[in-house]
């Protein structure tokens with residue numbers, strides 16, 4: 001099975017790709033000008049910030065970039081396109097031949113190109129509205145090789161890509177838009193305009209099943225364009241046939257060829273790789289770390305600050321607590337104090353968090369949970385009668401707690417929690 005993707009993401013520039021109109025406006029048709037409305041005689045002017053974002057994505061996805069980049073007009077007639085062409089790229093795209101590294105494989109990136117978004121069409125029952133605020137918003141189109149082999153890989157790829165974009169300053173709250181290419185046998189089926197990760201994975205799941213079903217019945221799979229219906233959770237054949245051959249492409253005479261000078265870029269962040277490094281492999285621990293840092297630069301800062309100096313589990317515990325109480329802006333000195341508390345096996349409650357923030361000394365039990373467990377089990381083993389008495393007399397519980405706490409100089413509250421846990425698991429000595 002082969003799955004390829006064409007992902008469209010909005011570049012977070014303040015102004016549009018070829019004019020000075022703002023990319024953020026609430027009132028429909030309020031952020032428009034002769035350029036993004038395609039008035040005769042208006043000429044596009046390239047937004048350099050969009051090129052810089054595109055180059056940083058290209059580098060982060062290990063793409064090669066040529067010495068120059070240029071634009072073409074993709075000609076088609078549609079109400080969302082006032083000029084009757086979309087300015088996009090063909091030969092000298094921003095990047096080509098890169099990859100995204102997943103846990104078990106690399107997904108090839110065929111090309112990355114810049115283009116302008118068409119206007120937004122809003123269909124009502126018996127009329128259609130058009131909002132030109134979106135006309136000319138800079139988009140990045142990222143095209144993968146058909147290297148994705150399952151829905152899990154599809155989800156992992158999309159999340160890793162979004163995470164890379166998040167750390168480059170993209171707004172990941174905006175839904176991802178993508179076209180899927182899926183071939184179970186020979187025929188390539190395209191599922192157009194799918195919005196959001198969940199829909200993307202659902203659409204892939206349905207389309208794979210549909211093709212597998214046809215294939216197993218030895219029926220022909222038609223190479224066609226389909227659309228995904230979110231209500232029926234099915235893909236449907238759409239009559240439009242869209243392939244590059246059917247568009248008219250011409251060179252864009254209003255824009256020049258732009259020379260690209262090599263520039264030092266910020267180091268990209270690969271959350272997947274960092275999580276695997278921190279967790280020393282794969283599995284649940286890696287997943288926990290990844291969930292915390294994938295779309296959270298502050299959590300990543302906290303992990304990077306503490307890595308190697310405190311046990312990973314302590315770092316996870318503290319970051320989870322800070323998340324829970326919305327307190328990740330804590331200073332590093334307080335964060336370190338919390339890590340010490342967590343390392344000592346003391347649970348971090350809201351009260352402990354407040355004490356640390358106020359600089360009040362937190363009582364830390366100096367013994368580890370494992371030591372407490374060992375001592376409790378030892379006492380129960382040596383005095384098997386204690387368990388029988390415990391069932392009749394709850395005071396025995398306190399006796400064991402007191403004994404262990406005294407011997408280890410441990411926090412009685414923690415010992416009693418550990419003892420309760422051990423008894424609940426049915427430990428019989």
Ligand SMILES: [Zn+2]
Pocket residue numbers: 016019020021031032033034035036037136
């Ligand atoms: Zn404009």
